[in-house]
Amino acid sequence: MDTLLQRFLRYVQIDTQSDETSDTYPSTAKQLDLSRLLAAECMSLGLADVCCDEFGIVTATIPSSVDHAAPAFALFAHVDTSPEYSSTNVNPVVHENYQGGDIVLPNAEEKVIRVANNPALKSLVGATIITTDGTTLLGSDDKSGIAVIMSVAAHLMAHPDVPHGPIRVCFTCDEEIGHGVDKIDLKQLNAVCGYTLDGDGVGKIDSETFSADGVIVTVKGINTHPSIGKDAMVNSIRILSQFITRLPTDTDSPETTDGREGFIHPYHVEGGVAEASARILLRDFETEQLGEYATLLRQIAADLESEHPLANINVEVRQQYRNMRDGLAKEPRALEKAIEATRAAGIEPTMSIIRGGTDGSQLSEMGLPTPNLSTGEHNPHSPLEWTSVEEMQQAVDVLVQLAIAWGRELE
Numbered sequence: 001m002d003t004l005l006q007r008f009l010r011y012v013q014i015d016t017q018s019d020e021t022s023d024t025y026p027s028t029a030k031q032l033d034l035s036r037l038l039a040a041e042c043m044s045l046g047l048a049d050v051c052c053d054e055f056g057i058v059t060a061t062i063p064s065s066v067d068h069a070a071p072a073f074a075l076f077a078h079v080d081t082s083p084e085y086s087s088t089n090v091n092p093v094v095h096e097n098y099q100g101g102d103i104v105l106p107n108a109e110e111k112v113i114r115v116a117n118n119p120a121l122k123s124l125v126g127a128t129i130i131t132t133d134g135t136t137l138l139g140s141d142d143k144s145g146i147a148v149i150m151s152v153a154a155h156l157m158a159h160p161d162v163p164h165g166p167i168r169v170c171f172t173c174d175e176e177i178g179h180g181v182d183k184i185d186l187k188q189l190n191a192v193c194g195y196t197l198d199g200d201g202v203g204k205i206d207s208e209t210f211s212a213d214g215v216i217v218t219v220k221g222i223n224t225h226p227s228i229g230k231d232a233m234v235n236s237i238r239i240l241s242q243f244i245t246r247l248p249t250d251t252d253s254p255e256t257t258d259g260r261e262g263f264i265h266p267y268h269v270e271g272g273v274a275e276a277s278a279r280i281l282l283r284d285f286e287t288e289q290l291g292e293y294a295t296l297l298r299q300i301a302a303d304l305e306s307e308h309p310l311a312n313i314n315v316e317v318r319q320q321y322r323n324m325r326d327g328l329a330k331e332p333r334a335l336e337k338a339i340e341a342t343r344a345a346g347i348e349p350t351m352s353i354i355r356g357g358t359d360g361s362q363l364s365e366m367g368l369p370t371p372n373l374s375t376g377e378h379n380p381h382s383p384l385e386w387t388s389v390e391e392m393q394q395a396v397d398v399l400v401q402l403a404i405a406w407g408r409e410l411e
Protein backbone atom coordinates (compact mmCIF):
# COMPACT_ATOMS: atom_id res chain seq x y z
CA MET A 1 0.00 0.00 0.00
CA ASP A 2 1.17 3.54 -0.77
CA THR A 3 2.52 5.45 2.18
CA LEU A 4 1.29 8.90 3.12
CA LEU A 5 4.64 10.31 1.97
CA GLN A 6 4.45 8.58 -1.42
CA ARG A 7 0.97 9.96 -2.00
CA PHE A 8 1.96 13.48 -0.98
CA LEU A 9 5.05 13.50 -3.24
CA ARG A 10 3.00 12.18 -6.17
CA TYR A 11 0.36 14.91 -5.82
CA VAL A 12 2.68 17.90 -5.32
CA GLN A 13 4.61 17.10 -8.50
CA ILE A 14 1.47 17.69 -10.58
CA ASP A 15 1.15 21.39 -11.46
CA THR A 16 -2.39 22.48 -10.57
CA GLN A 17 -2.08 26.26 -10.25
CA SER A 18 -5.40 28.11 -10.69
CA ASP A 19 -5.73 31.36 -12.67
CA GLU A 20 -8.00 34.19 -11.58
CA THR A 21 -7.97 35.81 -15.04
CA SER A 22 -9.50 32.72 -16.69
CA ASP A 23 -13.22 32.48 -17.45
CA THR A 24 -13.39 28.68 -17.70
CA TYR A 25 -14.19 26.18 -14.94
CA PRO A 26 -11.87 24.88 -13.72
CA SER A 27 -9.77 27.97 -14.42
CA THR A 28 -6.87 25.84 -15.66
CA ALA A 29 -7.17 22.49 -17.49
CA LYS A 30 -4.12 21.15 -15.65
CA GLN A 31 -6.16 20.84 -12.45
CA LEU A 32 -7.96 17.99 -14.24
CA ASP A 33 -4.67 16.04 -14.34
CA LEU A 34 -4.84 15.63 -10.58
CA SER A 35 -8.64 15.28 -10.45
CA ARG A 36 -8.53 12.36 -12.91
CA LEU A 37 -5.67 10.70 -11.04
CA LEU A 38 -7.59 10.98 -7.76
CA ALA A 39 -10.73 9.51 -9.31
CA ALA A 40 -8.68 6.57 -10.63
CA GLU A 41 -7.07 6.06 -7.21
CA CYS A 42 -10.50 6.15 -5.51
CA MET A 43 -11.64 3.45 -7.96
CA SER A 44 -8.63 1.25 -7.27
CA LEU A 45 -9.16 1.61 -3.51
CA GLY A 46 -12.69 0.26 -4.03
CA LEU A 47 -14.62 3.41 -3.07
CA ALA A 48 -18.25 3.61 -4.22
CA ASP A 49 -19.97 6.24 -6.43
CA VAL A 50 -16.65 7.49 -7.86
CA CYS A 51 -17.20 10.42 -10.21
CA CYS A 52 -15.03 13.11 -11.80
CA ASP A 53 -17.46 15.60 -13.33
CA GLU A 54 -17.02 18.10 -16.19
CA PHE A 55 -15.83 20.72 -13.66
CA GLY A 56 -13.03 18.53 -12.31
CA ILE A 57 -14.82 17.91 -9.02
CA VAL A 58 -14.15 14.40 -7.73
CA THR A 59 -16.69 12.72 -5.45
CA ALA A 60 -16.66 9.23 -3.96
CA THR A 61 -18.06 7.35 -0.96
CA ILE A 62 -16.25 5.29 1.65
CA PRO A 63 -19.07 2.80 2.29
CA SER A 64 -20.42 2.27 5.80
CA SER A 65 -18.98 -0.63 7.82
CA VAL A 66 -21.78 -0.71 10.42
CA ASP A 67 -25.22 -2.30 10.33
CA HIS A 68 -27.26 0.69 11.50
CA ALA A 69 -27.97 3.80 9.40
CA ALA A 70 -25.25 6.19 10.53
CA PRO A 71 -25.27 9.77 9.14
CA ALA A 72 -22.92 10.60 6.27
CA PHE A 73 -20.37 13.39 6.63
CA ALA A 74 -18.11 14.84 3.93
CA LEU A 75 -14.36 15.49 3.70
CA PHE A 76 -13.13 18.26 1.39
CA ALA A 77 -9.73 19.26 0.00
CA HIS A 78 -8.85 21.40 -3.02
CA VAL A 79 -6.62 20.30 -5.92
CA ASP A 80 -5.48 23.77 -7.03
CA THR A 81 -2.51 25.75 -5.74
CA SER A 82 -2.18 29.50 -5.34
CA PRO A 83 -1.48 31.78 -8.34
CA GLU A 84 0.74 33.83 -6.00
CA TYR A 85 3.88 31.75 -6.59
CA SER A 86 5.17 29.38 -9.27
CA SER A 87 4.12 25.75 -9.05
CA THR A 88 5.84 24.55 -12.23
CA ASN A 89 8.27 21.65 -11.71
CA VAL A 90 7.82 21.36 -7.97
CA ASN A 91 10.84 19.44 -6.71
CA PRO A 92 9.99 18.36 -3.14
CA VAL A 93 12.93 17.84 -0.81
CA VAL A 94 12.51 15.20 1.92
CA HIS A 95 14.52 15.87 5.09
CA GLU A 96 14.48 12.54 6.94
CA ASN A 97 15.32 12.47 10.64
CA TYR A 98 15.37 16.28 10.91
CA GLN A 99 18.06 17.28 13.37
CA GLY A 100 16.66 20.69 14.37
CA GLY A 101 17.91 24.11 13.28
CA ASP A 102 17.19 26.34 10.30
CA ILE A 103 16.58 24.64 6.93
CA VAL A 104 18.42 26.11 3.90
CA LEU A 105 16.65 25.38 0.62
CA PRO A 106 19.12 23.72 -1.78
CA ASN A 107 18.44 25.65 -4.99
CA ALA A 108 18.01 29.10 -3.42
CA GLU A 109 20.39 29.43 -0.50
CA GLU A 110 19.07 32.85 0.47
CA LYS A 111 15.77 31.17 1.25
CA VAL A 112 15.89 29.78 4.78
CA ILE A 113 13.12 28.28 6.89
CA ARG A 114 14.07 29.71 10.27
CA VAL A 115 13.09 28.06 13.54
CA ALA A 116 12.55 31.57 14.95
CA ASN A 117 9.69 32.09 12.50
CA ASN A 118 8.53 28.45 12.57
CA PRO A 119 8.31 27.40 16.23
CA ALA A 120 6.44 24.22 15.22
CA LEU A 121 9.81 22.86 14.01
CA LYS A 122 11.05 22.67 17.62
CA SER A 123 8.81 19.70 18.38
CA LEU A 124 9.68 17.91 15.12
CA VAL A 125 13.27 16.81 15.77
CA GLY A 126 13.58 13.31 14.32
CA ALA A 127 10.60 13.86 12.02
CA THR A 128 10.40 13.73 8.20
CA ILE A 129 10.10 17.32 6.94
CA ILE A 130 9.21 18.11 3.33
CA THR A 131 10.21 21.44 1.76
CA THR A 132 10.62 22.88 -1.72
CA ASP A 133 14.01 23.31 -3.39
CA GLY A 134 13.43 27.07 -3.07
CA THR A 135 12.25 27.76 -6.64
CA THR A 136 8.51 27.02 -6.34
CA LEU A 137 5.81 26.71 -3.73
CA LEU A 138 5.28 23.20 -2.33
CA GLY A 139 1.52 22.86 -2.67
CA SER A 140 1.09 21.40 0.81
CA ASP A 141 -1.90 23.79 0.64
CA ASP A 142 -3.86 21.70 -0.06
CA LYS A 143 -2.19 18.49 -1.21
CA SER A 144 -1.55 17.67 2.44
CA GLY A 145 -5.33 17.63 2.79
CA ILE A 146 -5.70 15.40 -0.28
CA ALA A 147 -2.98 12.98 0.87
CA VAL A 148 -4.57 12.82 4.33
CA ILE A 149 -8.06 12.07 2.96
CA MET A 150 -6.77 9.44 0.50
CA SER A 151 -4.76 7.78 3.30
CA VAL A 152 -7.87 7.67 5.51
CA ALA A 153 -9.84 6.14 2.63
CA ALA A 154 -7.12 3.52 2.09
CA HIS A 155 -6.95 2.77 5.82
CA LEU A 156 -10.72 2.37 6.25
CA MET A 157 -11.06 0.23 3.10
CA ALA A 158 -8.24 -2.04 4.35
CA HIS A 159 -9.70 -2.27 7.89
CA PRO A 160 -13.43 -3.08 7.63
CA ASP A 161 -13.35 -3.85 11.36
CA VAL A 162 -13.17 -0.09 12.08
CA PRO A 163 -16.83 0.87 12.67
CA HIS A 164 -17.97 3.94 10.71
CA GLY A 165 -20.88 5.23 8.65
CA PRO A 166 -20.74 6.43 5.01
CA ILE A 167 -18.13 9.11 4.34
CA ARG A 168 -18.31 11.32 1.26
CA VAL A 169 -14.99 12.39 -0.22
CA CYS A 170 -14.96 15.57 -2.33
CA PHE A 171 -11.97 17.12 -4.11
CA THR A 172 -12.66 20.63 -5.44
CA CYS A 173 -11.03 23.05 -7.92
CA ASP A 174 -10.27 26.80 -7.90
CA GLU A 175 -10.42 27.33 -4.12
CA GLU A 176 -7.47 29.71 -4.24
CA ILE A 177 -9.33 32.09 -6.56
CA GLY A 178 -12.54 32.05 -4.54
CA HIS A 179 -14.53 29.57 -6.65
CA GLY A 180 -14.06 26.34 -4.69
CA VAL A 181 -17.75 25.68 -4.09
CA ASP A 182 -19.32 27.18 -7.23
CA LYS A 183 -20.11 23.80 -8.78
CA ILE A 184 -20.74 21.66 -5.70
CA ASP A 185 -24.07 19.86 -5.61
CA LEU A 186 -25.00 19.62 -1.91
CA LYS A 187 -28.13 17.60 -2.64
CA GLN A 188 -26.10 14.93 -4.36
CA LEU A 189 -23.48 15.03 -1.58
CA ASN A 190 -26.26 14.32 0.93
CA ALA A 191 -24.22 14.75 4.13
CA VAL A 192 -25.13 16.17 7.55
CA CYS A 193 -21.94 18.22 7.77
CA GLY A 194 -18.51 18.53 6.19
CA TYR A 195 -14.88 19.19 7.11
CA THR A 196 -12.35 21.01 4.96
CA LEU A 197 -8.86 19.58 5.46
CA ASP A 198 -7.03 22.81 4.76
CA GLY A 199 -5.66 24.09 8.07
CA ASP A 200 -2.18 24.75 9.38
CA GLY A 201 -0.39 22.88 12.16
CA VAL A 202 -1.90 20.11 14.28
CA GLY A 203 -5.12 19.78 16.27
CA LYS A 204 -6.65 23.10 15.29
CA ILE A 205 -10.36 23.34 14.61
CA ASP A 206 -11.30 26.54 12.79
CA SER A 207 -14.87 27.31 13.78
CA GLU A 208 -15.12 30.99 12.84
CA THR A 209 -14.20 33.05 9.81
CA PHE A 210 -14.70 36.68 8.91
CA SER A 211 -17.97 37.86 7.48
CA ALA A 212 -17.12 39.72 4.29
CA ASP A 213 -18.57 42.29 1.92
CA GLY A 214 -16.90 43.95 -1.08
CA VAL A 215 -17.55 47.60 -1.97
CA ILE A 216 -17.01 49.57 -5.17
CA VAL A 217 -16.99 53.35 -4.73
CA THR A 218 -17.40 55.19 -8.04
CA VAL A 219 -16.96 58.96 -8.38
CA LYS A 220 -18.32 60.63 -11.52
CA GLY A 221 -16.95 64.13 -12.21
CA ILE A 222 -16.69 66.38 -15.25
CA ASN A 223 -13.71 66.41 -17.59
CA THR A 224 -12.78 69.51 -19.58
CA HIS A 225 -9.62 70.62 -21.31
CA PRO A 226 -7.44 71.77 -18.38
CA SER A 227 -7.01 75.19 -20.06
CA ILE A 228 -10.70 75.91 -19.53
CA GLY A 229 -11.14 73.99 -16.28
CA LYS A 230 -11.94 77.02 -14.12
CA ASP A 231 -15.36 76.53 -12.42
CA ALA A 232 -16.09 73.73 -14.90
CA MET A 233 -13.86 70.75 -14.24
CA VAL A 234 -14.81 68.32 -11.46
CA ASN A 235 -11.84 66.00 -10.98
CA SER A 236 -12.90 62.51 -9.87
CA ILE A 237 -9.33 61.62 -8.91
CA ARG A 238 -9.18 64.43 -6.33
CA ILE A 239 -12.57 63.55 -4.86
CA LEU A 240 -11.78 59.83 -4.66
CA SER A 241 -8.47 60.70 -2.96
CA GLN A 242 -10.40 62.70 -0.37
CA PHE A 243 -12.72 59.74 0.11
CA ILE A 244 -9.78 57.42 0.81
CA THR A 245 -8.13 59.83 3.27
CA ARG A 246 -11.37 60.01 5.28
CA LEU A 247 -11.35 56.25 5.94
CA PRO A 248 -10.15 55.31 9.43
CA THR A 249 -6.41 54.63 9.49
CA ASP A 250 -5.45 54.43 13.19
CA THR A 251 -8.21 51.86 13.79
CA ASP A 252 -10.31 49.54 11.62
CA SER A 253 -7.52 48.98 9.07
CA PRO A 254 -5.54 45.79 8.32
CA GLU A 255 -2.40 47.66 9.40
CA THR A 256 -3.75 48.28 12.92
CA THR A 257 -5.94 45.29 13.79
CA ASP A 258 -5.63 41.63 14.68
CA GLY A 259 -7.50 38.91 16.59
CA ARG A 260 -11.24 39.58 16.53
CA GLU A 261 -11.01 43.14 15.21
CA GLY A 262 -12.43 43.91 11.78
CA PHE A 263 -11.39 46.44 9.15
CA ILE A 264 -12.11 48.56 6.07
CA HIS A 265 -9.45 47.94 3.43
CA PRO A 266 -9.12 49.92 0.16
CA TYR A 267 -7.03 47.66 -2.08
CA HIS A 268 -7.40 48.93 -5.64
CA VAL A 269 -8.02 52.31 -7.29
CA GLU A 270 -8.36 53.20 -10.94
CA GLY A 271 -9.75 55.96 -13.13
CA GLY A 272 -9.30 59.41 -14.62
CA VAL A 273 -10.76 62.91 -14.31
CA ALA A 274 -14.26 61.97 -15.52
CA GLU A 275 -14.62 58.83 -13.42
CA ALA A 276 -12.57 57.08 -10.74
CA SER A 277 -13.31 54.09 -8.55
CA ALA A 278 -11.93 52.25 -5.55
CA ARG A 279 -12.45 48.65 -4.46
CA ILE A 280 -12.74 48.21 -0.72
CA LEU A 281 -12.99 45.12 1.51
CA LEU A 282 -15.18 45.11 4.63
CA ARG A 283 -14.29 42.39 7.16
CA ASP A 284 -15.55 41.57 10.66
CA PHE A 285 -16.44 38.53 12.77
CA GLU A 286 -19.79 40.19 13.59
CA THR A 287 -21.91 40.39 10.45
CA GLU A 288 -23.86 43.45 11.74
CA GLN A 289 -20.61 45.42 11.92
CA LEU A 290 -20.33 45.20 8.12
CA GLY A 291 -23.48 47.33 7.98
CA GLU A 292 -21.84 49.93 10.25
CA TYR A 293 -18.82 50.07 7.94
CA ALA A 294 -21.10 50.50 4.90
CA THR A 295 -22.96 53.30 6.68
CA LEU A 296 -19.66 55.09 7.33
CA LEU A 297 -18.74 54.83 3.62
CA ARG A 298 -22.14 56.21 2.59
CA GLN A 299 -21.78 59.09 5.06
CA ILE A 300 -18.36 60.02 3.63
CA ALA A 301 -19.89 59.88 0.13
CA ALA A 302 -22.78 62.14 1.17
CA ASP A 303 -20.40 64.66 2.81
CA LEU A 304 -18.23 64.80 -0.31
CA GLU A 305 -21.25 65.19 -2.59
CA SER A 306 -22.39 68.21 -0.62
CA GLU A 307 -18.87 69.67 -0.86
CA HIS A 308 -18.76 68.96 -4.63
CA PRO A 309 -22.34 69.48 -5.85
CA LEU A 310 -21.50 68.58 -9.48
CA ALA A 311 -19.99 65.23 -8.55
CA ASN A 312 -21.86 61.97 -8.16
CA ILE A 313 -20.60 59.28 -5.78
CA ASN A 314 -22.00 55.77 -5.78
CA VAL A 315 -21.30 53.20 -3.03
CA GLU A 316 -22.16 49.66 -4.14
CA VAL A 317 -21.95 46.89 -1.52
CA ARG A 318 -21.79 43.22 -2.54
CA GLN A 319 -22.10 40.34 -0.10
CA GLN A 320 -19.13 37.97 -0.21
CA TYR A 321 -19.27 35.37 2.61
CA ARG A 322 -20.43 35.00 6.20
CA ASN A 323 -18.83 33.85 9.45
CA MET A 324 -19.12 30.03 9.46
CA ARG A 325 -20.17 30.20 13.13
CA ASP A 326 -23.69 31.17 12.01
CA GLY A 327 -24.01 28.08 9.79
CA LEU A 328 -22.32 25.71 12.26
CA ALA A 329 -25.02 26.45 14.84
CA LYS A 330 -27.42 24.32 12.76
CA GLU A 331 -25.48 21.08 13.40
CA PRO A 332 -23.68 21.32 16.77
CA ARG A 333 -22.36 17.77 16.33
CA ALA A 334 -20.01 19.00 13.56
CA LEU A 335 -17.77 20.70 16.13
CA GLU A 336 -18.52 18.28 18.99
CA LYS A 337 -17.34 15.28 16.96
CA ALA A 338 -14.22 17.13 15.76
CA ILE A 339 -13.26 17.93 19.36
CA GLU A 340 -14.01 14.38 20.51
CA ALA A 341 -12.03 12.85 17.62
CA THR A 342 -9.01 15.09 18.15
CA ARG A 343 -8.85 14.08 21.83
CA ALA A 344 -9.34 10.39 20.91
CA ALA A 345 -6.30 10.74 18.63
CA GLY A 346 -4.27 11.91 21.62
CA ILE A 347 -4.14 15.59 20.64
CA GLU A 348 -5.54 18.47 22.70
CA PRO A 349 -7.75 20.44 20.27
CA THR A 350 -7.39 24.20 19.83
CA MET A 351 -10.44 26.14 18.69
CA SER A 352 -9.30 28.91 16.36
CA ILE A 353 -10.65 31.69 14.19
CA ILE A 354 -9.59 32.67 10.66
CA ARG A 355 -9.12 36.28 9.59
CA GLY A 356 -10.38 35.36 6.16
CA GLY A 357 -12.79 32.95 4.54
CA THR A 358 -12.64 29.25 3.73
CA ASP A 359 -14.70 27.08 1.43
CA GLY A 360 -16.29 26.02 4.71
CA SER A 361 -17.66 29.50 5.35
CA GLN A 362 -19.50 29.34 2.03
CA LEU A 363 -20.58 25.70 2.47
CA SER A 364 -21.88 26.50 5.98
CA GLU A 365 -23.86 29.40 4.56
CA MET A 366 -25.22 27.15 1.78
CA GLY A 367 -26.51 24.75 4.44
CA LEU A 368 -23.66 22.28 4.99
CA PRO A 369 -21.97 23.12 8.33
CA THR A 370 -18.24 22.75 7.55
CA PRO A 371 -15.43 23.61 9.99
CA ASN A 372 -11.78 23.48 8.91
CA LEU A 373 -9.22 21.01 10.33
CA SER A 374 -5.41 20.97 10.56
CA THR A 375 -3.42 19.07 7.94
CA GLY A 376 0.15 20.11 8.80
CA GLU A 377 0.44 23.03 6.36
CA HIS A 378 3.01 25.77 7.07
CA ASN A 379 3.85 29.00 5.17
CA PRO A 380 1.35 28.45 2.34
CA HIS A 381 1.66 30.24 -1.04
CA SER A 382 5.42 30.62 -0.58
CA PRO A 383 8.74 28.93 -1.47
CA LEU A 384 9.22 28.58 2.32
CA GLU A 385 6.21 26.25 2.49
CA TRP A 386 6.78 23.00 4.40
CA THR A 387 5.00 20.12 6.06
CA SER A 388 5.91 16.94 7.91
CA VAL A 389 4.82 13.32 7.56
CA GLU A 390 4.18 13.21 11.31
CA GLU A 391 1.72 16.14 11.29
CA MET A 392 -0.12 14.76 8.26
CA GLN A 393 -0.30 11.37 10.01
CA GLN A 394 -1.83 13.08 13.06
CA ALA A 395 -4.51 14.50 10.76
CA VAL A 396 -5.14 10.95 9.46
CA ASP A 397 -5.47 9.71 13.06
CA VAL A 398 -8.00 12.46 13.83
CA LEU A 399 -10.10 11.58 10.76
CA VAL A 400 -10.15 7.87 11.62
CA GLN A 401 -11.44 8.81 15.09
CA LEU A 402 -13.93 11.20 13.48
CA ALA A 403 -15.24 8.33 11.32
CA ILE A 404 -15.66 6.18 14.45
CA ALA A 405 -17.36 9.01 16.39
CA TRP A 406 -19.90 9.62 13.60
CA GLY A 407 -20.34 5.87 13.16
CA ARG A 408 -21.87 5.71 16.65
CA GLU A 409 -24.64 8.15 15.69
CA LEU A 410 -28.03 7.27 14.31
CA GLU A 411 -29.25 9.04 11.18
Ligand SMILES: [Zn+2]
Binds near residue numbers: 078141142175198
Ligand atom coordinates in the same frame (compact mmCIF):
# COMPACT_ATOMS: atom_id res chain seq x y z
ZN1 LIG B 1 -5.96 25.86 0.90
